[in-house]
Amino acid sequence: MDHTVLRCADGHVFTAASFPMQKAERLGPGRLVRCPRCARLRSAVPVGAVKR
Secondary structure, three states, X not given: OOOEEEEEOOOOXXXXXXXXXXXXXXOOOOEEEEOOOOOXXXXXXXXXXXXX
């Protein structure tokens, strides 16, 4: 199982076993996931994502 390194909107870096809609068509790289550091539902992006 692959792990994805993510960064939440507060800047916390963590890994997730799955990242919702990783292969599906989407408007941007961000997804709502529960951050394990702040325990809130936050927008998170893969750390390697390109910012435009």
